[in-house]
Amino acid sequence: MARVRKTVTIRDVAEEAGVSLQTVSRVVNGGPNVRPQLRDKVQAAIDRLGYVPSLAAQRMSGSRSYIILAINDRERTLADWRERRGTDWVDQMLLGGILTCSKHGYRMMVELVDTxxxxxxxxxxxxxxxLQPDGVILTPPHSENRLITELLAERRIPFARIGSDAPGPGIPLTMGDEGAAHLATTRLAELGHRNIAMIAGPSAYSLSGWRIEGWRRALAERGLPHEGLLEVGDFGYESGTRAARALLDRNPDCTAIIASSDQMALAALEVARDRGLSVPHDLSLISFDNTPIVRFSQPPLTAIDQPIAETVSRAVEQLIARTPSEGAAAVIEVAATLVERSSTAPAPDRA
Amino acid sequence: MARVRKTVTIRDVAEEAGVSLQTVSRVVNGGPNVRPQLRDKVQAAIDRLGYVPSLAAQRMSGSRSYIILAINDRERTLADWRERRGTDWVDQMLLGGILTCSKHGYRMMVELVDTxxxxxxxxxxxxxxxLQPDGVILTPPHSENRLITELLAERRIPFARIGSDAPGPGIPLTMGDEGAAHLATTRLAELGHRNIAMIAGPSAYSLSGWRIEGWRRALAERGLPHEGLLEVGDFGYESGTRAARALLDRNPDCTAIIASSDQMALAALEVARDRGLSVPHDLSLISFDNTPIVRFSQPPLTAIDQPIAETVSRAVEQLIARTPSEGAAAVIEVAATLVERSSTAPAPDRA
DNA sequence: ACAAGTCTTGAGAACGCTCTCAAGATCGGT
DNA sequence: ACCGATCTTGAGAGCGTTCTCAAGACTTGT
Structure with missing residues (x-):
């Protein structure tokens, strides 16, 4: 490959191959109706010159921009990040997106917006x-923000709503929160626990509600109680501490807690330690997220793995396929899984 | 702000304000020589229409692209990410970069390249x-990759090399690895430790060497031994396990270990636990990175905090300022700090 | 072999912006 | 007041691509 001094343009290629700009453009974009022989000749010139079309120019000429924009909550993201809180949300989402984007010749950009x-x-x-992106990915809690979804719909930009199953414009994707909570609760019930508490996330997130529903449903199916066993946190560590204390104070019989985030679970672990409760011997713990911090705690936590990367990847694919987003798309659900580690054990005997 | 149906272009603004395109462009770019009165009028039109210049068009017309490209090692990043290894490198770097970029009207993109x-x-x-980025940020181990730096230099794209202090094109930035290792080692020596081991990173990373140097220097200053106290890992957990075992097998007197990554330190913690050694009572541990995983282990680890975000931020600023990168830029050093937690304690008495 | 397609190729405009350069307006000094 | 210098404004070209549309080369059916 020849060393390049100046940017190689489509014009250079056309000249090199002795054809028109248009023909080169056709070859580059895999357009139809080009004689194989000519196509090869042009391709050869492209390779020889190391030509790569300029994204900006492509965008300019009215075609796609090949950019997918991912919107995150600025406030939360920055707080997590500055304090090294241990959320790998951005990591997962960005990398899951980047990989899928690049597979299709797209690029992903991250935007932090203040809800x-x-x-x-x-x-x-x-x-x-x-940016004039070809698609936008909304993450909680933006996914159901009216202002945002309307703006997007109005501009006719295809978008995906992660963590939203409401009808309306945009492709809705969920990570099976109801089912995951149901699964975790059932698992604990099977281990003999009868007082299974939940530390939920803030109500601004739809998924908080779904998780509560799943927990309630599993409880109801087995005739287990839920009164007084629900606390609400904000996903952060401190709120987890408060919630766990309240829960344990109120329910001496509580032997299992499901936390709606790893940090809240870790906080509960700390509270248990403070009170001389052994995890998992006296208290079982299951968290949501399964970020890396949960693998190195003592004991490592059993957790619901949120398939963020996979979900974002699916979202990107949907957007690129440009489903005629109009006409209520079906909800896409990427199932979460339960990763069993050492914070869950059979309920202690105390007949 | 008026609801926008079609993209608002500079032409619309010009019409609205009754001036030429050029004048609008001047106002947008803060150009000089515009009568205040006219400037206000144009600005009003811009606000009224909600005009924002198209990045693509700006790029096209020969000016800047307003894009900073951050290059990461694909292999490593993906491995870390898929296995949720707990490196928050990408997070830190991306967010540190995004923030600074957006402050200056730039955008950051991430590219994963296979070294x-x-x-x-x-x-x-x-x-x-x-992309035709205005600047590129190279991270280890790309920072000193000849192929890459030459390509960049040849294309006259300003770039920053993080974790490299070698002379040559590009702006070199380091995180004070030598000093940090020296600091950690000294701290341990002050606590009375005499056999302070190091689990270094792979030699492909310059910073691995710097850390070893800092450790050696601190040791030498106090007449402490270093023979047999060095092991090399690959930053990963398994390599940390191997290294810690080898170290402890060979040096029964070793009471302190500095690990060149959080994961290797956590592995050492696990090895200690297996052998019935209490941390920090029998063995002190200091790790490099200070990612979130290290705050929730038992005990939480004392760690050298790598100021990745800050460094990337500095890099972005340098690039945007477009220092005439020619002519060996001085090395910019963003100092790392020691965050003391509970994995360090005075050396056990064993006179 | 001829009209009526279908393929293949190219010419030229358009995308939204900034650059260069020139023209008109304003200013300062004598 | 007059002349050159400086400010302010605008006209037009150009950036690299794709789109539209038309022209020429090949087919095919009768």
Whole structure:
């Protein structure tokens, strides 16, 4: 491959191959109706020159921008990040997206948007105008933000809503939260636990509700109680501490807790330790997320693995396929799985 | 702000304000020589229409692309990510970069490149041609990859080399590895440890060497031994297990270990536990990285905090300032700090 | 062998922006 | 007031690509 001094343009290739710009463009984009012989000749010139089309120019000429924009909550992301909180949400999502994007010749960009501000519309609008992405991926808690979904629908930009199953524009994807909570609860019930508590996430997240539902359903199926066994946190460590304390104070018989985030679970673990409760001997713990921090705690936590990367990957594929997003797309569900480690054990005997 | 149906272009603004395109462009780019009165009028039109210049078009017209490209090692990143290994390198780097970029109106993109393949040049070349970034950030182990740095220099794209202090094109930035290792070692020596071991990283990373140097220097300053106290790992958990075992087998008197990554340190912690050694009572541990996993282990680990975000942020700023990268830039060093937790204690008495 | 397609190729405009350069307006010094 | 210098504004070209549309080369059916 020849060393390149100046940017190689489609014009250089056309000249090199002795054809018109249009023909080169056709070859590059795999267009039909090009004689095989000519196609080879052009391809050879492309390889020889190391030509790669400029994204900017492609975008300019009215075709796609080949960019997928992923929207994250700025506030939360930054807090997690600055304090090294241990959420690998961005990691998972970005890498899951990047991989799938690049497989299709797309690129992924991350945008942090502040949900609470009333600038949302402006911030997002600016990003959309500047980037003109071919698709947008919304993550909780943006997924069901009216302002955002409407803006996107209005601009006719295909978008995916992760963690939302509501009808409306955009492709909805969920990670099976109801089922996962049901699974975790059932697993604990099978181990003999009868007072299974839940530390839920904030109600602004739909998935918080789904998880509560799954937990309730499993409990109801077995005639187990749920009164007084629910606490709400904000996914953060401190809120987990508060919730676990309240739960344990109120329910001396509680032998199992499901936490809606790894951090809250770790906080519960700490609370248990403080009170001389052994995990899993006296108290079983299951967390949601399965981020890396949960593998190295003592004991390592049993956790529901949220298939973030896989979900984002699916979202990207949907967007690239450009499903005619109009007409209520069916909800895509990527199932979460239970990763058993050492924080769960049969309920202690105390007949 | 008016609801936008079609993309607002600079032309719309010009019309709205009754001026020429050029004038709008000047106002947008803060150009000089525009009468305040006119400037206000144009600005009003911009706000009214919600105009935001298209990145693609800006790039096309020969100005900057407003894109900074961050290059990461594909293999390593993907392994870490798939197995949820707990490196928050990408997170830190991306977010540190995004924040600083957006502060200056730039965007950051992440590219995963495979160092080992001989396609490096092609892969990277393609990314550069497609994106035409205004600057590139190289992370270890790419920072000193000749093929890459030469390609970048040749294309006259300003770039930063993180974790490299070698002379040559590109802005070198380091995180004070030598000093950090020296600091950690000294701290342990002050606690009375006399046999302080190090589990280093692979030699392909310059920082591995720097850390060894810092450790050696601190040891030498106090007349402490280093023979047989060095093991090399690959930053991964398993290699840490191997190294810790070898170290402890060979040096029964070893009471402190510095590991060149959190995962290797956690592995050492596990090895200690297996052998009935209490951390920090029998064995002190200090790790490099300070990723979130290290806060929730038992005990939480004392660690050298690598200021990745800050470093990337500095790199971005340098690139945007477009220092005439020619002419050996001075090495920029962002100092690492020691975060003391509970894995370090005075050396056990065994006179 | 001829009209009526179908393939293949190319010419030229268009995308939204910034650059260069020139023209008109304003200013300062004598 | 007058002339050159400086400010302010605008017209037009050009960036690298794809789109539309038309022209020429080949087929095919009768």
């Amino acid at each position: 609470h501000s009333d600038h949302v519309e402006r911030e997002l609008g600016a990003a959309l105008s500047a | 080992h393949s001989d396609h490096v040049e092609r892969e990277l070349g393609a990314a550069l041609s497609a």
